[in-house]
Amino acid sequence: MEFDKIVYAIADNIISGLGATTAENTDKVLAEKTGIGPVDDKSLYPEPFPAQRIDDRKLTTSTAYQQAKAKGMHRLEQLMVASASEALARTPIDVEADDVIFIFSSTKGNIRLLDGAKGKVPNDAFLDQMAKRVSQFFGAKNDPLVISNACISGVLAQVVAMRLLKSGSYTTAIIIGGDELTEFVISGFESFKSVSANPCKPYDAQRDGLSMGEGVATLIVSTNAALAGKHPIMLAGGASSNDANHISGPSRTGDGLYFSMRNAMAEAGANASEIDLIDAHGTATPYNDEMESKAIGLAGLNKAPLVSLKGYFGHTLGASGLLETIICLECMRRGIRPRTLNFEQLGVPVPVNVSTKTEPAQLRTVLKTASGFGGCNAAVVISSEKRGKDYTATTETKATATCRISNQKVQLNGTTVYDGTGDADYGQFIRNAFKAIAQPYMKFPKMDDQCKLALTATEYLLKDHGTDDCGEEDVALLLACNASSLDTDVRHQEVIDIKDPYMPSPAIFVYTLANIMEGEICIRHKMKGENLCLVTGGKKESSGFLTNYANLLLAEGRAKKCLIGYADYLQGKYEAEITLIEKKQ
Amino acid sequence: MDNLVEQLKQQIIDELNLEETTPADIDPAAPLFGDKGLGLDSIDALEITMLLEKYYNIKISDPKQAKEIYASVNSIAEFIKANKN
Numbered sequence: 001m002e003f004d005k006i007v008y009a010i011a012d013n014i015i016s017g018l019g020a021t022t023a024e025n026t027d028k029v030l031a032e033k034t035g036i037g038p039v040d041d042k043s044l045y046p047e048p049f050p051a052q053r054i055d056d057r058k059l060t061t062s063t064a065y066q067q068a069k070a071k072g073m074h075r076l077e078q079l080m081v082a083s084a085s086e087a088l089a090r091t092p093i094d095v096e097a098d099d100v101i102f103i104f105s106s107t108k109g110n111i112r113l114l115d116g117a118k119g120k121v122p123n124d125a126f127l128d129q130m131a132k133r134v135s136q137f138f139g140a141k142n143d144p145l146v147i148s149n150a151c152i153s154g155v156l157a158q159v160v161a162m163r164l165l166k167s168g169s170y171t172t173a174i175i176i177g178g179d180e181l182t183e184f185v186i187s188g189f190e191s192f193k194s195v196s197a198n199p200c201k202p203y204d205a206q207r208d209g210l211s212m213g214e215g216v217a218t219l220i221v222s223t224n225a226a227l228a229g230k231h232p233i234m235l236a237g238g239a240s241s242n243d244a245n246h247i248s249g250p251s252r253t254g255d256g257l258y259f260s261m262r263n264a265m266a267e268a269g270a271n272a273s274e275i276d277l278i279d280a281h282g283t284a285t286p287y288n289d290e291m292e293s294k295a296i297g298l299a300g301l302n303k304a305p306l307v308s309l310k311g312y313f314g315h316t317l318g319a320s321g322l323l324e325t326i327i328c329l330e331c332m333r334r335g336i337r338p339r340t341l342n343f344e345q346l347g348v349p350v351p352v353n354v355s356t357k358t359e360p361a362q363l364r365t366v367l368k369t370a371s372g373f374g375g376c377n378a379a380v381v382i383s384s385e386k387r388g389k390d391y392t393a394t395t396e397t398k399a400t401a402t403c404r405i406s407n408q409k410v411q412l413n414g415t416t417v418y419d420g421t422g423d424a425d426y427g428q429f430i431r432n433a434f435k436a437i438a439q440p441y442m443k444f445p446k447m448d449d450q451c452k453l454a455l456t457a458t459e460y461l462l463k464d465h466g467t468d469d470c471g472e473e474d475v476a477l478l479l480a481c482n483a484s485s486l487d488t489d490v491r492h493q494e495v496i497d498i499k500d501p502y503m504p505s506p507a508i509f510v511y512t513l514a515n516i517m518e519g520e521i522c523i524r525h526k527m528k529g530e531n532l533c534l535v536t537g538g539k540k541e542s543s544g545f546l547t548n549y550a551n552l553l554l555a556e557g558r559a560k561k562c563l564i565g566y567a568d569y570l571q572g573k574y575e576a577e578i579t580l581i582e583k584k585q
Numbered sequence: 586m587d588n589l590v591e592q593l594k595q596q597i598i599d600e601l602n603l604e605e606t607t608p609a610d611i612d613p614a615a616p617l618f619g620d621k622g623l624g625l626d627s628i629d630a631l632e633i634t635m636l637l638e639k640y641y642n643i644k645i646s647d648p649k650q651a652k653e654i655y656a657s658v659n660s661i662a663e664f665i666k667a668n669k670n
Contacts, residue, residue: 191631191635192631193631193648246626246627247628248627248628249626249627440605442603442605442624445602445603445604445605446601446602501638501639503635503638503639505632505635506628506631506632507601507602507628507629507631507632510628
């Protein structure tokens with residue numbers, strides 16, 4: 001295969017409880033040392049639980065970390081600065097250049113700031129603000145991109161970076177992923193009964209839940225071959241998809257994850273026998289691992305060695321996909337296949353080849369996957385062989401229809417189709433607006449206000465400008481927001497502020513992710529195509545990127561139609577504008 | 586028992602946010618989960634667990650046990666009667 005644009009992995013860093021560099025972390029993994037230990041900290045959870053935590057004191061030798069601290073940046077930002085600066089120090093990249101972009105992957109960012117804020121939302125709790133502070137620390141000129149797509153964020157950020165670089169939008173991307181261990185997240189996972197009392201046991205017959213973790217990771221990728229080094233590894237293919245099944249429960253068939261794996265492998269030109277290792281999500285919850293085994297079976301990858309790194313790091317949320325990819329990169333360089341820690345006896349319905357030994361192995365092509373709340377999945381193929389394809393196709397696209405919701409009015413292509421200015425408040429307005437176009441839908445009353453907004457806009461949009469002529473994988477859903485899920489985050493914080501009785505609610509916690517609105521739309525309209533959820537400074541800041549990204553997906557045949565737009569709700573203020581675009585005939 | 590069943594119906598409607606449902610709509614013998622009956626899901630099951638803790642001081646930790654108990658409003662009511670502290 002001959003092609004020009006190759007996306008090289010040129011430098012990386014991991015900060016976790018296992019170390020402050022990629023080398024330190026990989027050393028521990030290959031020595032089969034875990035970072036998970038008992039945590040007894042009442043400020044995080046009333047009962048002791050096993051988790052992996054970063055020891056900040058080990059970072060004091062980092063000048064950048066000290067500078068970030070002195071500037072008054074928040075803890076997660078300090079860690080991100082420390083991670084990115086360690087990786088950047090090994091490259092000659094000019095981060096201030098026009099062709100460099102920072103891409104962040106995080107589910108909750110500075111969510112700890114809600115603790116004690118008494119229902120207010122501090123400006124620094126917004127994800128776009130966190131990203132700006134970190135990228136501006138390095139003097140970046142371009143606005144950063146923030147991907148907040150639940151637990152697939154770290155893999156999806158790589159897919160997006162690869163696409164932006166291959167399409168020539170930028171030469172270099174600095175991808176930074178991170179999430180902290182907070183009471184906010186632990187209480188939520190505990191309310192879901194997802195946390196094991198013991199270190200997690202991926203794919204094992206006795207597995208009974210995940211372990212929490214925290215981590216920050218940086219991966220710098222570039223199409224500049226001069227930076228690639230002697231034995232380069234490249235991002236060769238990537239994809240995302242949705243289960244269209246349930247907002248928290250994994251698919252019962254594994255088809256969604258399979259679609260991501262299949263599409264990423266197709267782009268990389270890799271067949272099943274060429275995959276030397278699968279590093280899957282492997283959280284060790286009963287349903288996740290079961291689902292993964294089915295997807296691996298559908299992809300014909302039963303024989304490929306399978307590893308989950310969760311036994312070393314726990315679930316590091318928005319960092320996990322990135323952090324675990326970097327461990328794979330380093331294992332490829334060292335020629336060692338890692339073991340799935342704590343795995344003893346196979347306990348998933350479809351037979352898979354779980355890696356049970358740390359041993360020398362030639363790892364040329366590795367498939368990394370992730371799956372998350374909102375039914376989202378993503379996969380990326382990394383390879384030391386020259387694989388992939390150029391993005392040369394271009395296409396003319398057209399906007400078929402736009403639905404706009406604001407000021408208690410629904411407008412379709414500029415015409416008001418529902419006027420709710422007489423409705424008492426947003427709650428009544430959105431309920432009536434939905435009722436006016438749709439049959440009763442049991443899931444609607446349970447949704448949070450942002451999901452209701454996005455779903456209602458989509459309902460109007462697809463009523464007359466349908467996607468009936470599309471297959472289940474043909475429609476891509478690309479949405480942005482500014483407040484992420486902060487409206488519901490405040491509700492969850494209010495619940496966990498009550499200590500006696502301490503009763504975090506799973507029905508609230510599940511909506512504390514920005515991409516759940518995409519999950520609800522995918523379930524409603526049975527859409528299993530590409531997914532992306534961005535956090536931007538506002539509607540204006542998202543439209544150019546989303547239009548270009550949709551054009552790319554349409555030109556490359558990754559979608560026949562795209563739903564793109566903006567849906568944002570925070571404490572009574574709201575706006576939605578979603579557009580259906582497709583190829584010109 | 587009948588009082589308990591009616592009380593449970595209202596608590597389920599309130600706690601699970603079943604806005605469009607009235608107690609009269611719920612057949613106490615019908616399945617709560619799956620496509621038939623109320624069509625509740627796994628998040629609803631966790632909320633029922635919380636409801637039982639909150640109003641009846643009953644803790645259910647085994648998900649398999651929960652599946653049997655939560656079959657219908659009647660079966661939950663029977664379990665409450667048998668386990669009330």
